[in-house]
Structure formats: C-alpha cells, structure tokens
Amino acid sequence: MTSKEYRHLFFDLDHTLWDFERNSRETLRDLFTELKLESFGIASFGLFMERYEYHNKYCWMQYRNGKMDKEEVRVNRFIYALADFQIERKDLVYTLSDLYVQRSPDKLNLIEGAAEVLETLSPAYRLHIITNGFEEVQYRKLKNTGLLGYFDKIITSERAGALKPSPAIFEFALKRASAGRSESVYIGDNLEADMLGARNAGLDQVYFNPEARPHEEKLTFEIRSLSELLPIFT
Numbered sequence: 071m072t073s074k075e076y077r078h079l080f081f082d083l084d085h086t087l088w089d090f091e092r093n094s095r096e097t098l099r100d101l102f103t104e105l106k107l108e109s110f111g112i113a114s115f116g117l118f119m120e121r122y123e124y125h126n127k128y129c130w131m132q133y134r135n136g137k138m139d140k141e142e143v144r145v146n147r148f149i150y151a152l153a154d155f156q157i158e159r160k161d162l163v164y165t166l167s168d169l170y171v172q173r174s175p176d177k178l179n180l181i182e183g184a185a186e187v188l189e190t191l192s193p194a195y196r197l198h199i200i201t202n203g204f205e206e207v208q209y210r211k212l213k214n215t216g217l218l219g220y221f222d223k224i225i226t227s228e229r230a231g232a233l234k235p236s237p238a239i240f241e242f243a244l245k246r247a248s249a250g251r252s253e254s255v256y257i258g259d260n261l262e263a264d265m266l267g268a269r270n271a272g273l274d275q276v277y278f279n280p281e282a283r284p285h286e287e288k289l290t291f292e293i294r295s296l297s298e299l300l301p302i303f304t
C-alpha cells in the first residue's frame with residue numbers, strides 16, 4: 071500500500087477521536103445522580119439509559135427524515151424516556167436537556183489511541199477536522215481534551231454552511247486547507263456521512279469501523295482501531 075502521496079489527513083471528531091458514547095453516558099450518569107431521578111421512581115441508571123438510548127435513536131431518525139428539528143430532538147428524547155417511567159415533568163425535561171447539552175462537551179474520554187496516533191502522525195502530515203457540529207461545541211471538545219494543537223484547520227458544518235455527506239463541506243475544507251484531492255484522506259466512523267461523502271467529493275477514505283459492521287461499499291482503507299492508521303501512514 072502506498073501512502074507517500076498523502077499530505078493532508080482530515081478527521082471526523084465525534085465517535086472517531088472524541089468518545090461520544092462514553093462522554094454522553096458519563097454526563098447522563100452525573101445528571102441521574104444530581105437530579106435524583108431515583109426519587110422520581112426510576113429504579114436504576116441502567117434502566118434510564120436504556121430508555122434514553124432507545125428514544126434518542128428514534129428522535130435522530132425522525133430528524134434525518136425531516137420530522138423533528140434539532141431542538142425537538144434535544145427535548146423529545148427526554149420527554150419520551152421519562153414518560154416510560156410515568157414521569158411527566160416539563161421542568162425536569164428542560165433541566166435535563168439543557169444540562170446535557172451544556173456539559174457533555176466538557177467530558178474528556180477519547181477513542182483509544184487517539185492522542186498517540188495524532189502525536190505520531192502530526193510531524194509528517196497536516197491534520198484537519200471536518201465535523202458536523204457547532205463551532206463553539208466542537209472547539210470546546212478539542213481544547214478540553216488537549217487535541218486542538220494537532221490540527222491545522224477545523225471545519226465545522228456550522229462554518230461551512232453544509233453537512234456531511236454533502237460534497238460542499240469537503241470542498242470547503244480542501245480550499246481552507248489548500249489541499250488537493252489526491253493528497254487528501256478522510257478518516258471517519260460513519261459509512262454514509264463520512265465515507266460516501268468523502269468518496270463522492272473525490273477524497274480517499276479510511277473507514278474506522280470498530281464494531282466491524284458489514285457493508286458492501288468499496289472504500290480505500292478500513293480499520294478496527296485507530297492504531298491501524300500507523301501502518302497505513304508511516
């Protein structure tokens with residue numbers, strides 16, 4: 071495998087470098103304790119989390135189908151989760167949804183190997199981020215976890231005015247980084263937004279697929295752990 075011609079490595083942030091699952095869970099565990107959800111009749115954090123994850127997934131699906139906006143997702147997932155425990159408390163819903171959004175970006179868990187791999191690759195490549203997210207939130211995650219310094223350009227969908235998988239955000243990123251398509255790779259965990267998006271925009275791709283989800287797409291590289299980036303790029 072030749073990788074000598076690559077000069078720019080573009081990374082996804084959530085679920086690829088920043089451990090979204092774990093950070094989300096930790097935040098909800100803190101809130102479960104702090105807001106004393108047990109006293110409302112939810113027997114354990116595990117039970118709460120199970121219902122939250124179920125409804126969160128459903129609400130994001132509704133979002134993708136244009137049936138909920140972002141604000142509705144943020145609130146509805148808690149309305150539905152609490153309703154499963156016969157709790158109808160608007161005040162509690164808004165407190166949960168506000169504190170969750172405020173606090174989760176301050177959690178520090180990274181995907182295993184993230185810092186080490188960036189440290190190793192940064193002298194030889196220009197590293198950048200392309201992320202669907204808000205400027206303020208995504209910068210906060212990078213700064214808090216100490217990753218910000220590794221990156222040259224941070225491209226958010228908010229700034230680019232387009233969301234992955236739209237080619238527009240990849241074009242915007244290439245331009246900002248003064249990077250050519252053929253010398254650029256995109257590394258991400260989402261098959262559609264990241265891999266098909268990058269491929270359609272003419273970039274090579276590395277699919278970070280830790281759970282080995284089956285698929286039929288032809289992609290440039292596929293890895294199960296971030297440390298597998300090293301044999302590809304060094």
Ligand SMILES: [Mg+2]
Binds near residue numbers: 083258260
């Ligand atoms: Mg991701």
